[in-house]
Amino acid sequence: MFISTSLRIALNALKANKMRSLLTMLGIIIGVAAVVIMVAIGSGASAKITAQIESVGSNLLIVVPGATTAGGVRMGSGTVSTLTLADAEAIVQNCPSVARVAPVWGGVAQAVYGNQNWSTGVTGTTSSMFAIRDWTLTAGRFFTVQETKAAAKVALLGQTVVNNLFGATDPIGEIVRIKKMPMQVIGVLAVKGQSPRGDDQDDAIYVPITTAQKRLFGTHLPGLVRVIMVQAKDMNVMAKTEKEITDLLDQRHRIVKGADRDFSVRNLSEILAAAQAAYKTMSLLLGSIALVSLIVGGIGIMNIMLVSVTERTREIGIRMAVGAQESDILTQFLIESLVLSLVGGVIGVILGLTGAEIMAAMSDWPVLISWQALLLAFAFSAMVGIFFGFYPARKAAHLNPIDALRYE
Amino acid sequence: MTALIDTRNLTKIYRLGDISVKALDNVTLSIGAAEFTAIMGHSGSGKSTFMNILGCLDRPTSGQYLLEGEDVSNLSVKQLATIRNRRIGFVFQGYNLLRRTSALENVELPLIYSHVPAKERRMKSLEALEIVGLSGHEHHQSNQLSGGQQQRVAIARALVNSPSIILADEPTGNLDTRTSFEIMGVFRRLNSDHGITVIIVTHEPDIAAFTRRHIVFRDGQVIEDRANEPRIGS
Ligand SMILES: Nc1ncnc2c1ncn2[C@@H]1O[C@H](COP(=O)(O)OP(=O)(O)OP(=O)(O)O)[C@@H](O)[C@H]1O
Ligand SMILES: [Mg+2]
Numbered sequence: 057m058f059i060s061t062s063l064r065i066a067l068n069a070l071k072a073n074k075m076r077s078l079l080t081m082l083g084i085i086i087g088v089a090a091v092v093i094m095v096a097i098g099s100g101a102s103a104k105i106t107a108q109i110e111s112v113g114s115n116l117l118i119v120v121p122g123a124t125t126a127g128g129v130r131m132g133s134g135t136v137s138t139l140t141l142a143d144a145e146a147i148v149q150n151c152p153s154v155a156r157v158a159p160v161w162g163g164v165a166q167a168v169y170g171n172q173n174w175s176t177g178v179t180g181t182t183s184s185m186f187a188i189r190d191w192t193l194t195a196g197r198f199f200t201v202q203e204t205k206a207a208a209k210v211a212l213l214g215q216t217v218v219n220n221l222f223g224a225t226d227p228i229g230e231i232v233r234i235k236k237m238p239m240q241v242i243g244v245l246a247v248k249g250q251s252p253r254g255d256d257q258d259d260a261i262y263v264p265i266t267t268a269q270k271r272l273f274g275t276h277l278p279g280l281v282r283v284i285m286v287q288a289k290d291m292n293v294m295a296k297t298e299k300e301i302t303d304l305l306d307q308r309h310r311i312v313k314g315a316d317r318d319f320s321v322r323n324l325s326e327i328l329a330a331a332q333a334a335y336k337t338m339s340l341l342l343g344s345i346a347l348v349s350l351i352v353g354g355i356g357i358m359n360i361m362l363v364s365v366t367e368r369t370r371e372i373g374i375r376m377a378v379g380a381q382e383s384d385i386l387t388q389f390l391i392e393s394l395v396l397s398l399v400g401g402v403i404g405v406i407l408g409l410t411g412a413e414i415m416a417a418m419s420d421w422p423v424l425i426s427w428q429a430l431l432l433a434f435a436f437s438a439m440v441g442i443f444f445g446f447y448p449a450r451k452a453a454h455l456n457p458i459d460a461l462r463y464e
Numbered sequence: 465m466t467a468l469i470d471t472r473n474l475t476k477i478y479r480l481g482d483i484s485v486k487a488l489d490n491v492t493l494s495i496g497a498a499e500f501t502a503i504m505g506h507s508g509s510g511k512s513t514f515m516n517i518l519g520c521l522d523r524p525t526s527g528q529y530l531l532e533g534e535d536v537s538n539l540s541v542k543q544l545a546t547i548r549n550r551r552i553g554f555v556f557q558g559y560n561l562l563r564r565t566s567a568l569e570n571v572e573l574p575l576i577y578s579h580v581p582a583k584e585r586r587m588k589s590l591e592a593l594e595i596v597g598l599s600g601h602e603h604h605q606s607n608q609l610s611g612g613q614q615q616r617v618a619i620a621r622a623l624v625n626s627p628s629i630i631l632a633d634e635p636t637g638n639l640d641t642r643t644s645f646e647i648m649g650v651f652r653r654l655n656s657d658h659g660i661t662v663i664i665v666t667h668e669p670d671i672a673a674f675t676r677r678h679i680v681f682r683d684g685q686v687i688e689d690r691a692n693e694p695r696i697g698s
Contacts, residue, residue: 061576068564072564370560371562373560374560374561374562374573375573375577376521376545376548377519377521377548377554377560378548378549378554378573378574378577378621379545379546379548379549379550379574379577379578379625380545380549380577381542381545381546381577382541382542382545384577457521457522457548458516458521458522461521461556461560
């Protein structure tokens with residue numbers, strides 16, 4: 057009963073000073089808007105990354121040449137690949153936790169069809185690659201085992217390549233020249249969109265690994281591969297899978313205990329962590345803006361409440377003269393600053409949601425709005441209201457009734 | 465029988481830097497239940513200081529103030545607020561109503577702080593407004609009423625919680641003679657019909673004439689205390 061009365065008094069006091077109240081709330085409004093945008097971006101980013109991990113498969117490992125540790129004397133230059141097709145074969149045959157492997161060898165080449173040409177990454181691999189990455193076709197078929205063995209002149213195109221070379225023409229069965237080598241298009245890959253790092257995954261050509269090695273990007277050592285993608289049978293045995301691969305390759309590459317390895321096994325979450333770091337920086341920036349604005353807003357509230365207490369000293373005196381307790385006065389002014397900060401919070405949430413929508417529309421920052429974010433924003437503004445409203449409210453409550461009544 | 469109000473050597477000293485002013489100097493007084501008393505004296509004689517202490521708005525520097533036998537001088541801030549709320553109604557010279565607030569809401573104020581439910585609050589307040597002759601004005605904003613009407617609202621607010629004492633410090637100080645007499649008529653009715661102890665401060669003999677006892681202050685001391693045959697009619 058008393059709360060509702062105080063609430064009405066507070067709302068009337070705010071209405072009586074609309075402009076002043078709005079200016080006071082500005083800090084809170086900006087702070088809360090920043091919190092909303094920050095959380096929207098943060099959770100949007102992590103939702104996107106999680107989705108990407110799941111789409112690529114969280115049970116993916118990548119074996120790359122080169123040591124995990126930087127420095128130390130390594131054979132040849134660090135860029136020389138030490139992984140071979142035979143390593144890939146050995147992994148799938150000898151590691152019980154491994155489901156599939158896909159070796160990769162490729163480069164950048166120009167593809168020509170008719171009078172159109174397009175430069176893009178050409179990746180040699182096996183059809184396991186598409187199973188591992190859960191990638192389907194919109195038309196045609198994948199490479200057969202025979203084609204992979206025989207270094208067949210066949211290619212799969214990503215949608216971006218199709219758009220640039222063929223326009224409206226159906227590419228299936230057509231011949232494209234890749235590095236002047238005529239190749240038959242046997243399939244078009246489903247649209248995959250951007251990678252976590254922001255590259256267009258559809259701007260790619262895939263050929264059998266042997267074709268890449270023998271016909272397109274010749275190697276000085278036969279069978280060399282750039283990376284080996286490995287899919288574990290289960291995402292719960294990643295560590296075990298990693299160890300099986302490491303032990304096997306140690307043995308195959310004759311790495312003695314304690315020496316630098318000439319390969320390393322990475323998992324996808326490490327790679328995606330880099331993407332996450334970028335979003336974190338953005339969140340941190342917005343977080344600092346939010347914090348500063350909330351503090352500034354809080355000080356604004358404290359200031360205006362102190363003014364209000366002074367202006368209404370006589371009113372406080374009257375209330376005390378008719379029997380208001382200190383706690384009644386304290387509650388009244390606390391509710392007033394709470395209303396001030398919460399109204400600011402509501403405006404801030406609306407502004408934040410609008411800002412998040414605009415950001416989502418104008419850039420490719422992923423945005424996700426959750427009720428937790430809104431709750432967090434309200435909690436923040438309520439905390440600011442109570443924290444910074446307490447001192448003025450206490451000052452009002454501790455006034456001496458007769459002094460307050462005499463105040464002019 | 466203990467008096468309703470009993471002061472013993474009540475003293476109030478104001479210190480302003482080096483000089484100190486003795487606003488009340490050993491005032492010993494008794495006022496019984498249902499008395500109708502006027503406190504008079506020159507400006508600065510300590511009348512308001514005395515009333516503020518009786519009203520529990522201020523504390524004495526020394527001496528005792530017994531309210532219905534209970535020593536009020538040492539009560540906590542909280543207990544004093546409760547006394548102001550339940551047992552004493554205070555009427556000021558300047559009305560002291562909340563601005564931009566209706567007559568009814570002003571009268572309801574003491575009931576809000578004694579946590580009376582809304583319905584009952586409204587009923588009691590309308591009743592109090594009727595007693596002071598303001599029925600029909602309950603929804604007027606306080607600052608849209610005349611001085612006399614504002615003072616009636618203030619009296620309604622003072623009596624709404626059924627106090628045993630109403631203290632009025634120069635309640636007619638801002639009003640013309642006719643309105644002053646009307647207001648005094650209200651106090652007289654509260655005293656005679658409702659049995660409320662009424663103490664008013666006034667400079668004017670015409671106003672004091674309504675009461676049955678005159679106490680005169682000078683320099684913080686009581687110099688005269690006599691009975692009076694109240695004037696009838698207004
Ligand atoms: N808050 C105060 N601080 C200092 N001195 C005060 C204060 N209040 C009153 N006094 C002094 O105490 C004395 C008594 O004041 P008080 O207000 O009680 O007089 P009063 O009889 O009510 O006068 P008036 O008829 O003018 O209202 C005066 O000398 C006054 O100056
Ligand atoms: Mg006075």
